[in-house]
Amino acid sequence: MPDPILEIRDLHAATAGKEILRGLNLTVRAGEVQAIMGPNASGKSTLAYVLAGREGYEVTAGTVRYEGKDLLIMPPEERAREGLFLAFQYPIEIPGMTTLHFLKAALNTIRKHRGLEELDAIDFLALVKERAHLLDVDADFLNRPVNAGFSGGEKKRNEILQMAFLDPKLAILDETDSGLDIDALKIVARGVNVMRSQDRAMLLITHYQRLLNFVVPDYVHVLLNGRIVKSGGKELALTVEERGYGWLEEPHARISEEKTAP
Amino acid sequence: MAGRATCPDLRREDCAMKDIGLVTDLYRSELSRFERQVAGTTPAWMQQLRQAAGARFADLGFPTTHHEEWTHTDVTSIVEIPFTPAGRRPDIAKAELESVVSWVGPVHQLTFVNGHFSSSLSSLKLLPHGVIAESLADSCTIVPNLLEPHLGRYAQHKDHAFVALNTAFLKDGAFIYLPPKMVVEEPILVMFVSCPNGKATISHPRVLIVAGPSSRAAVLESYVGLKDDLYFTNAVTELVLGEEAELDHHLLQQESQAAYHIATLAVHQGRRSRFTSHSLAIGSALDRSEVRALLADEGITCTLRGVYAATGRQHVDIHTRIEHAKPRCMSQQLYKGILSGHASGVFNGRILVRQDAHKTDARQTNNNLLLSEHAAIHTTPQLEIFADDVKCTHGATVGQLDRDVLFYLRSRGIDLENARRLMTHVFGGELIRLITHEMIRNRFTELLSQWTSHTYSESLTA
Numbered sequence: 124m125p126d127p128i129l130e131i132r133d134l135h136a137a138t139a140g141k142e143i144l145r146g147l148n149l150t151v152r153a154g155e156v157q158a159i160m161g162p163n164a165s166g167k168s169t170l171a172y173v174l175a176g177r178e179g180y181e182v183t184a185g186t187v188r189y190e191g192k193d194l195l196i197m198p199p200e201e202r203a204r205e206g207l208f209l210a211f212q213y214p215i216e217i218p219g220m221t222t223l224h225f226l227k228a229a230l231n232t233i234r235k236h237r238g239l240e241e242l243d244a245i246d247f248l249a250l251v252k253e254r255a256h257l258l259d260v261d262a263d264f265l266n267r268p269v270n271a272g273f274s275g276g277e278k279k280r281n282e283i284l285q286m287a288f289l290d291p292k293l294a295i296l297d298e299t300d301s302g303l304d305i306d307a308l309k310i311v312a313r314g315v316n317v318m319r320s321q322d323r324a325m326l327l328i329t330h331y332q333r334l335l336n337f338v339v340p341d342y343v344h345v346l347l348n349g350r351i352v353k354s355g356g357k358e359l360a361l362t363v364e365e366r367g368y369g370w371l372e373e374p375h376a377r378i379s380e381e382k383t384a385p
Numbered sequence: 386m387a388g389r390a391t392c393p394d395l396r397r398e399d400c401a402m403k404d405i406g407l408v409t410d411l412y413r414s415e416l417s418r419f420e421r422q423v424a425g426t427t428p429a430w431m432q433q434l435r436q437a438a439g440a441r442f443a444d445l446g447f448p449t450t451h452h453e454e455w456t457h458t459d460v461t462s463i464v465e466i467p468f469t470p471a472g473r474r475p476d477i478a479k480a481e482l483e484s485v486v487s488w489v490g491p492v493h494q495l496t497f498v499n500g501h502f503s504s505s506l507s508s509l510k511l512l513p514h515g516v517i518a519e520s521l522a523d524s525c526t527i528v529p530n531l532l533e534p535h536l537g538r539y540a541q542h543k544d545h546a547f548v549a550l551n552t553a554f555l556k557d558g559a560f561i562y563l564p565p566k567m568v569v570e571e572p573i574l575v576m577f578v579s580c581p582n583g584k585a586t587i588s589h590p591r592v593l594i595v596a597g598p599s600s601r602a603a604v605l606e607s608y609v610g611l612k613d614d615l616y617f618t619n620a621v622t623e624l625v626l627g628e629e630a631e632l633d634h635h636l637l638q639q640e641s642q643a644a645y646h647i648a649t650l651a652v653h654q655g656r657r658s659r660f661t662s663h664s665l666a667i668g669s670a671l672d673r674s675e676v677r678a679l680l681a682d683e684g685i686t687c688t689l690r691g692v693y694a695a696t697g698r699q700h701v702d703i704h705t706r707i708e709h710a711k712p713r714c715m716s717q718q719l720y721k722g723i724l725s726g727h728a729s730g731v732f733n734g735r736i737l738v739r740q741d742a743h744k745t746d747a748r749q750t751n752n753n754l755l756l757s758e759h760a761a762i763h764t765t766p767q768l769e770i771f772a773d774d775v776k777c778t779h780g781a782t783v784g785q786l787d788r789d790v791l792f793y794l795r796s797r798g799i800d801l802e803n804a805r806r807l808m809t810h811v812f813g814g815e816l817i818r819l820i821t822h823e824m825i826r827n828r829f830t831e832l833l834s835q836w837t838s839h840t841y842s843e844s845l846t847a
Contacts, residue, residue, distance in 0.1 A: 175796050178788065203798035215793035219815035220807070228807060229797035236798065289797065 125153045126191070128293050128324045129174075134185035135349075136173045142183065143169040145349035151293070151324045156315070158327045158335060160360060161346035162368045167328045168212060170346070171297040175209040176202055189293070203229075204236035206292030210282040210299045217269035222281065225269045226251065226288060233289055254287045258314050276307035283314035294318065295326045300334035312337030332364035345371055413443060415470060416553055423556050427522075428529055431536070431555065438542045438552030445546040457731045457763045458673050458702040463645050468617045470554075471499035471579070471586035481611060482506060482578060492824075493518055494574040495559050499581065500588030502557055506578075511571065517562035518573050521591060524560040531562055536593055539623040539679070540651035547647045547673075551589040551621040558591030563600035565627070572603040572635070572822050579609070579644065581616045590620040594634075598627035598655070603822050604634050608648075610641030610668060620648040626658035628682075633661045635825050639832065640668035642697070649675045656682035663820050664691035665829050666701055667836045675704040678716070680742075685714040692721050692813040692833065695728035695760075696840045702731035705749075709742040709772075716746075721813055722753040724760035725840050735767040738775050745775040753783045754812050756805075757844070802841060810837045 129151040136144040143166045151157055161167050172180045174187065176199035187194040194202060217225065230250075231241040242250065255262035260280050270278050279299050286294050299311050315325060315338045327334065335343070335357065343359040344351045345368065352371050353359065363371075416439050420432075447464045448455040477498055495518055496506035502520035509518055517524060517531070525532055542549035559575045577590045592606060608618055618640060626632055640646045646669040654660055666672050672695075678687050693701045707716045722730045732751045753762045766779035786808050794804035813833050820826035 177792055177796075198801070199792060199795040200798050200800045200804075203796055209796055211793070211796075215789050217790055217793070217808075217811065219811040219818075225794075225797075228799055228803075229794075232798040232800075232803075285797065 127152050127188075128190055129194075129326075130186075130188040132186045132188075134170075134173070134187060135183045136169055136180055137183055138169060138180050143349050144173065146185070147346075147350055149344065149351065151326060153292070153324055154321045155341045156319060156325045156327065156338065157342045157344065158329060158340040158360065159344050159346050159351075160329055160332070160363055162330070165346045165368075166349040167330075167346055168297055169349075171209055171212070171295050171328055174202075174207065174295055175199060200232075203289075204233055206290075208286050208289055208291035208294045210279075210286055210294065210296040212297040212299070212301065214270050214273075214278040214282055216271045216273075218271045220269050221266055222269050223251075223265040226265075226285065229285070230288060251288070255284060257317055258283060258287055258310070260284055260310060275302050276304065276310075279303060279307060280310055283311055287314060287318060292322065293324045293326070295328065297328045298330060299327075300329055300331065308334065309337060332360045335360045347371055411467065412550065413439075419470065419554060427556060428525060428533075430533055431525065434537045435553050435555050438537070438549045438555070441542050442546055442549035442553055445544075445549060447546055454704065454733075457729070458671070458700065460647075460671070460673075462671070463617060463647075466585050466615070466617070468585050468587035471581055471588040471616065473499065473501040477506075477578070477580055477611070479506060492571055492574050493569075494576065495520070497557075497559070497575075497577045497590060499579060499586065500557065500577070500590055512573075513567065513569060515564040516567055516569060517560060519560055521558040521560040521593060522556055524562075528562070531595065532560065532593065535595055535623065535625055537623075539625060539653045540621045540649055540677075545649065547619050548621055548649050551591060551619050551649075554589040555591055558593070561592075561594040561602075561604065563596045563602050563630070565597040565599055567597065567600045567602075569602040572605050572633075572825060575604065575606045577606075577608050577618065577620070578611065579614065579616045579618060579640065580611050581614050583614075585615045585617070587617040587619060590618060592620075592622040594622070594624045594632070596624075596626045596630040596632050596658075599629045600627070601631040602633075603825075604632065605637065605825055606635065607637035607639065608646060608668075609637075609639045610644050612641060613643050614641045615643045616641070617645040618647070620646070622648070622650045623653075624651065624660070625653045626655055626660055628656045629658060630655065631659045633822065634663070635820070635822075635829075636662065636664035636666075636674075636691075637829070637832070638664070638666040638668055638672060638674065640672075642668065642670060642699070644669045646672045646674070648673070649677065652676070652678040652687070654678065654680050654682070654685045654687060657684040659686045661688040662690065663817070663825075663829070664689075664693075665817070665832060666691070666693040666703075667695075667832060669699065669701075671700045671702075673702040673704070675706070677706045677708075679708045679710060680714040680716065681710050683711045683713050685711075687714070687716040689716075689718045690720070690816050690819060692723070692816050692829075693730060694723040694725075694813065694833065694836050694840075695730060696725040696843065697728060698726070699728045700730070701728070702733075704731075704733045704735075706735040706737065707747065708737045708739070709745045709747060709775075710739045712742055713744045714742065714746075716748070718749040718751075719816060720751045721816055722751070722762055723756065723809060723813055723837075724753065724762055725756040725844065727757075727759045729760070730762040732762070732764040732781070733767065734765070734779065736769070736777060736779070738768075738770040738772050738777065740771045742772045743774045745772060745777070747775070747777045749779040751781040752812075753781075754809065755783060755785060756809065756840070806837050806841045809840075810834055
C-alpha cells in the first residue's frame with residue numbers, strides 16, 4: 124500500500140468564532156480518488172480552505188500531515204509548490220490580469236520550486252494548448268482577464284485547466300460540480316479522469332451524487348456536522364442520493380437547519 | 386444625473402503670500418535679466434505676452450495652502466529654494482540619456498536639455514512633408530503666423546501663478562503643427578531632460594501643438610531627470626484641435642526623486658474632435674499636474690486616463706478641469722493612484738457643464754490603492770452643472786489589495802510579496818493596457834513594473 128499523501132487526525136477548526144470541523148479523520152493515498160459528500164454547512168468548504176491555508180480559518184486541535192510533513196505550518200504558497208491544489212468553489216476574478224499572465228506566473232513559480240527551468244512564452248503556449256486539448260477545453264479565454272465576466276461553467280473550466288497545468292500531487296475540488304449544466308459537468312469529470320494517476324490523489328468535495336456518475340471514486344465519505352459519519356465504496360453515494368442525509372444524523376446531534384439533498 | 390451642484394466660490398483671490406515680496410523680487414530680477422538677454426530676438430507680440438504674464442505673476446505671487454486650489458499641496462519649498470535659470474549645457478552624451486529612456490525603433494523626437502533645444506539629441510528625419518515639429522524659438526522666426534494666434538491663448542496666466550511664471554520666461558520649447566487632413570502614424574516624442582549639474586535650477590518647458598482640421602497624430606511628452614538632482618520644472622503645454630482632429634497625447638513624468646514638477650496642460654477642442662490623454666507619473670518629490678480642457682464646440686470626445694504612483698515622501702497632485710461649453714460632448718476621466726510609504730496624493734476632478742451644454746455625457750472615476758497605513762489620498766470630485774438633460778457621473782474609491790485575490794494567487798504558488806507586487810502592477814496596468822501605441826504602452830508598462838518592484842524591495846529593507 125502506498126504511503127499516505129494526506130493524513131488528517133482529529134481536526135477541529137473554527138471560522139468567525141464558530142467551530143465547524145469537530146474531530147475529522149481522513150487518510151488519502153497516492154492513486155486514490157475519494158469523495159466527500161455532505162449537506163450545506165456540514166464543513167465541506169471549511170475543510171477545503173483549512174487544507175489550502177486560507178486566512179480566517181483557525182485550527183483549534185488535531186494534525187494534518189502532507190507527505191509526512193506538518194501541512195498546517197506552511198503558508199498557502201508553499202502548500203501549492205509542494206503539490207497541493209485547490210479548485211475553488213467560487214473562483215476569484217482578477218480584472219486587469221490576463222489568464223495567460225496568471226498561469227505563466229503560477230507555473231513558473233512552481234517549476235522553479237521543483238528545480239525545473241522556467242518556460243518561455245513559446246513553450247508555455249505549447250503546453251497550454253496541449254493541456255487544453257487533452258481536457259477537450261477551449262483555450263480562447265487566455266487573453267481575457269482571469270475569471271472576469273466568465274460564466275460559472277467557464278470559471279470551473281479554468282480551474283480544471285489550472286489543475287492540469289500545475290500537475291499537483293493532491294487535488295482538492297471544492298464543489299467544482301455545483302451549478303453546472305451537463306456539458307460543463309462532463310468537462311469537469313473528464314478533467315478528473317484524465318488527471319487520475321498512480322502518483323496523484325484527488326479529493327472531490329460535493330453536495331450531489333451526479334458527478335460520481337462520471338467519476339468512479341475509490342471511497343465515499345459522508346461529512347455531517349464537522350465529522351465523517353460514514354465511509355464506504357462508490358455505492359454509498361447512491362444510497363445518499365436515494366435516502367438523503369437525514370438517516371446519518373447522530374441521535375443527539377444538532378438538527379441541521381439546512382435543506383438536505385433532493 | 387441632472388440638476389445643479391453647488392460650487393465653492395473659486396473666484397476669490399486668496400493667493401498672495403504676505404512675505405512674498407523678497408521671492409518675487411528674486412524672480413523679477415531674473416526676469417529683467419532674461420528680458421535683456423532675449424531683447425530683439427523674439428517677435429514683439431511674444432515680448433508683450435511675456436511682459437503681461439510677468440506683471441501678472443508679480444501680482445499673484447506663489448499660492449499658499451490658504452488658496453482653495455492648493456489646500457493639500459504646499460509649495461513653500463519651491464518658494465524657499467533659490468532656483469536659478471538652467472543654463473544651456475554642452476549636449477549630454479546620448480548613452481547617458483539612453484540609460485533612462487530606452488526607446489526602440491525610429492521615432493520623430495525633439496529633445497530639450499534644461500529647457501534648451503538639443504539638435505544632436507533630436508531626430509526629425511521621418512516627418513511627412515508639411516508637418517512641423519521644431520523648436521518653438523526657430524518656428525517663431527520661420528512661421529510666426531502659425532504660432533501667434535495660439536501661443537498663450539489656452540493656458541491662461543490670469544489666475545495661475547505658475548502658468549504666468551512660465552509665460553514670463555517664454556522663449557523656447559516645442560512646436561508641433563499638423564496641416565489639415567495630415568495623418569502621422571508614428572508617435573512624435575518631445576522629451577525634456579533635466580541635468581542641472583549640482584545647482585538648483587529652474588526651467589520653463591513650453592509646448593504648443595496645433596492639430597489642423599481632420600488631422601491625426603500621437604504625441605509623447607516626457608519629463609526625465611538623469612540623477613537624484615534638485616531642480617524645478619515648471620511646464621506648460623497648449624494643445625489645440627481643429628474640427629474632427631484626433632490626437633493621442635501621452636505624458637510621462639519621470640523626474641528625479643528630488644525634483645519639483647509643476648505642469649499645466651491646456652486643451653482647446655474644436656467640433657467633433659477627439660482627444661485622448663494617457664499619463665504616468667512616477668517621479669519627483671512634488672508633482673502638481675493640471676489638465677484643463679475646453680470642449681468648445683459640439684460632438685467632442687475628451688478622454689483623460691492617468692496613473693500616478695508615489696512612495697517615500699513623494700507628493701502627487703492631479704487637478705483636472707473639463708469644461709463642457711456646447712451640446713453633445715462626451716468626457717471621460719479615469720485616474721488611478723498607487724500610494725506607498727509616507728506618500729500623499731491629491732485628486733481633484735472638476736467638471737463644468739455650461740448652460741448650453743445639454744446632452745452632455747461626463748464621467749469621472751478615481752481609484753486609489755494605499756499600500757501602507759502612512760500613505761494618504763485626498764480625492765474630491767467637483768461637479769458644476771448649469772444645464773438640464775445631462776449625464777454626469779463620478780466615483781472615487783480608496784482601498785487596499787484584495788485579500789481574496791491575494792489568497793487565490795498564493796494558492797497557485799505565488800508568494801505573498803510577489804502576489805502583492807503583481808496585483809499592484811495590475812491595478813495601474815489596467816489603464817496602461819488601453820494605450821493603442823505599442824511602443825508607448827510597452828514603455829509605460831515597463832516603467833510601472835520597475836516602480837512596483839523597486840517600491841516592494843524598498844519596503845522590505847525599510
